[in-house]
Amino acid sequence: MTFFLQNLVNALQWGSFYALIALGYSMVYGILMLFNFAHGDIFMVGAYIGFGVATGLTALAAMGMLALPNWVILVLTILISMFLTSFVGILVERLGYRPLRDAPRASAAITGLMIGIILETGNLALLGARRVSFPSLIDSVTYNFGGVYVTNKKIMIVAVSLALMTALHQFVSRTKWGMAMRAMAFDYVVVPLMGVPLNTIAALTFAIGSALAAAAGILFGVAYPVLDPYMGIVFGWKAFVAAILGGRGSIMGATLAGFLLGFIEIFVAMIFPSTLRDLIAYSIILLILVFRPHGFFGEAYSARLRL
Amino acid sequence: MNTHSGETPAASGSLKKRLRRDLARVPLLAWLCGAMAAVVLERFCGPQLADLLGLPKVPVLFGFLIILKQPLLIPSTLVFLTLIYGLPILLLSRLLARPANRLAAFLLQAPLAVSVLVHLALFYGTLHLWSDLSAYRVLTLKLTLIAVMLTLSLNVINGYMGEFSCSHPAFMALGAYAASVMTLLFFVKDKQFGEALLPPALGPFMFPLVLVVAGAVAAIGALVIAIPSFRTRGDYLAIISLAFLFIVKSLIENLEWLGGPRGLSSQPNYASLPTVFAWAAACIWIINNFVRSTLGKALNAVRDDEIAADAMTVDTRRTKMVAFLFGAFWAGVAGGLFAHVLRYVNPGSFGRQNLAEVLAMVYFGGLNSVYGSIVGAVSLSLLGEALRPLELFKWIIIPLMLILVMIFRPTGLIAFREFDVRKLVQPKQNPDQEV
Numbered sequence: 001m002t003f004f005l006q007n008l009v010n011a012l013q014w015g016s017f018y019a020l021i022a023l024g025y026s027m028v029y030g031i032l033m034l035f036n037f038a039h040g041d042i043f044m045v046g047a048y049i050g051f052g053v054a055t056g057l058t059a060l061a062a063m064g065m066l067a068l069p070n071w072v073i074l075v076l077t078i079l080i081s082m083f084l085t086s087f088v089g090i091l092v093e094r095l096g097y098r099p100l101r102d103a104p105r106a107s108a109a110i111t112g113l114m115i116g117i118i119l120e121t122g123n124l125a126l127l128g129a130r131r132v133s134f135p136s137l138i139d140s141v142t143y144n145f146g147g148v149y150v151t152n153k154k155i156m157i158v159a160v161s162l163a164l165m166t167a168l169h170q171f172v173s174r175t176k177w178g179m180a181m182r183a184m185a186f187d188y189v190v191v192p193l194m195g196v197p198l199n200t201i202a203a204l205t206f207a208i209g210s211a212l213a214a215a216a217g218i219l220f221g222v223a224y225p226v227l228d229p230y231m232g233i234v235f236g237w238k239a240f241v242a243a244i245l246g247g248r249g250s251i252m253g254a255t256l257a258g259f260l261l262g263f264i265e266i267f268v269a270m271i272f273p274s275t276l277r278d279l280i281a282y283s284i285i286l287l288i289l290v291f292r293p294h295g296f297f298g299e300a301y302s303a304r305l306r307l
Numbered sequence: 308m309n310t311h312s313g314e315t316p317a318a319s320g321s322l323k324k325r326l327r328r329d330l331a332r333v334p335l336l337a338w339l340c341g342a343m344a345a346v347v348l349e350r351f352c353g354p355q356l357a358d359l360l361g362l363p364k365v366p367v368l369f370g371f372l373i374i375l376k377q378p379l380l381i382p383s384t385l386v387f388l389t390l391i392y393g394l395p396i397l398l399l400s401r402l403l404a405r406p407a408n409r410l411a412a413f414l415l416q417a418p419l420a421v422s423v424l425v426h427l428a429l430f431y432g433t434l435h436l437w438s439d440l441s442a443y444r445v446l447t448l449k450l451t452l453i454a455v456m457l458t459l460s461l462n463v464i465n466g467y468m469g470e471f472s473c474s475h476p477a478f479m480a481l482g483a484y485a486a487s488v489m490t491l492l493f494f495v496k497d498k499q500f501g502e503a504l505l506p507p508a509l510g511p512f513m514f515p516l517v518l519v520v521a522g523a524v525a526a527i528g529a530l531v532i533a534i535p536s537f538r539t540r541g542d543y544l545a546i547i548s549l550a551f552l553f554i555v556k557s558l559i560e561n562l563e564w565l566g567g568p569r570g571l572s573s574q575p576n577y578a579s580l581p582t583v584f585a586w587a588a589a590c591i592w593i594i595n596n597f598v599r600s601t602l603g604k605a606l607n608a609v610r611d612d613e614i615a616a617d618a619m620t621v622d623t624r625r626t627k628m629v630a631f632l633f634g635a636f637w638a639g640v641a642g643g644l645f646a647h648v649l650r651y652v653n654p655g656s657f658g659r660q661n662l663a664e665v666l667a668m669v670y671f672g673g674l675n676s677v678y679g680s681i682v683g684a685v686s687l688s689l690l691g692e693a694l695r696p697l698e699l700f701k702w703i704i705i706p707l708m709l710i711l712v713m714i715f716r717p718t719g720l721i722a723f724r725e726f727d728v729r730k731l732v733q734p735k736q737n738p739d740q741e742v
Contacts, residue, residue: 110666115710240546275560
């Protein structure tokens, strides 16, 4: 039982990374009906921006110019990186996707893949092939709950993710901008005719998605402090799978599916040899999609086709 | 001054017009003869000319590598290219235009196959002589031909049927492993599978059979995608195919008798240039006929509107099934060839990188287009080789180029074009007479 609970804690942590990234995919899909395949790499860029901000702030603190406690540095890092990364998202939308809004969707997919490659290579060209390690800002403290070991980092990661998801949910369901986003998701051809600015909403969606990905990147850096330029690929594809599994465009679905994917992966690795993790996890996903082809919360496949 | 500047554009315009009219009269046969002559010229005079111009050796890939590596040698490289390729091809094909037209007309009196074979033989001869100069050229050429096969087969699914299938590397992996296991098991003695079960001398003759079986294995794998495609399409099918890709890759990594993550090596050297060329030509011919057949048109109908197609008596299930199995078959054959060209396969060669490459080739060249697939595959694989000296920046330039193509021509460079073989090989009429 403790073994099970221990893995449950790990799965919650993995699931929060997947869920945070999947939200970005799902929101963009909901509004523009396209998948931002560069999103995994925006997660990577977010982690690197976080690395830069955190290193800068700790250096300032070490020089005594801005003596902040470490937890303040972490909070500042998350906020500043989310803010900066959202501009990366806006830039990607403006340069890569806006010219392609009426193009076949596959073209947008290719563009996304290519933007991803450019981001990876750009990072490699700027920082070189060495891996960088995220500065450790909080000391690891392990609590023992009746045989289940939980570190403060894990608690922090899950708590921050849940807080961000709740904030997003409140934003989308309560505010005027959130209402505009929901309207746009309902029909992005007619709603702009009612005076809702499509371009602003699209940019906002990309900004929010990228900010969430940046938060995921920093949380990942806190838990596993080694960053490399290709870290976004694996997370990107898996979160993409989670976004589809949840039902495209559904925020609730993406969150749940992200956690579900985390659970599947951790528990498969718990029972079987860990080399079989991908095999079994994807087989389960394949089976789910064969029997429920539009995900958990998605609409059934409509006859209206868009190439 | 005024009259002068007024005259020059007109004169150059008429020159351009004349050149274009002249070149429009040149049939394919003459172009091939010109290319052949250029290659022969390079073979006999290339090294001397390169020496004379101060080039270290004959430019391997049309001078791209030299230009990027040593910018100082650009002028002499350009001179070399003009003297060896540019001038002979232009002059000879222009000179030969009239007799070649007559010959092409004569050949067409026989069955079409005869003129096609003559053209193919000339083309193959050119490629063979060209690649004979270095092993690097042979390898590049083989990989390019395999890329053409892959791109075409993916275009059947993604272009003609309009699905976004991501599982092509998986089909390729299935074909590559199936072919490798068969040749290693039957014709070679190696440490993984032990003694050869059949006499090794039989190998090269059985290789086509091996490739067909490899294609069939890939086609059986494609059933996993084809059957869900009856109920869903678009993004969900994309995910199903992506999951299939990861499953196949992970499965191969976990099967120890397939070499696991280390892969299989020391495949016999069966995939010579003529073999790869013959398979690529067969692939282009068969796929071109397939997409122009009733079934191919049914694919387009399913893509444009599945329900309307169904109402028009198109059997949508059969159409989807055939397209997936057919595309996967050729991907499997290409995979089998790939394994025997490199003589080494491991699961890592069939991952996301490979997927991004082949998707890029399809969408760069042009959707729904046989011409486009060939152009996309050839240009991207040659570009990949040509920009190699730029190392890292290659992966910024190529994606950037693709993004620009997607923005300005969203369906790719040459979309919606198939071959008409007869049109290709027939003599070119004089455009003046036509009017």
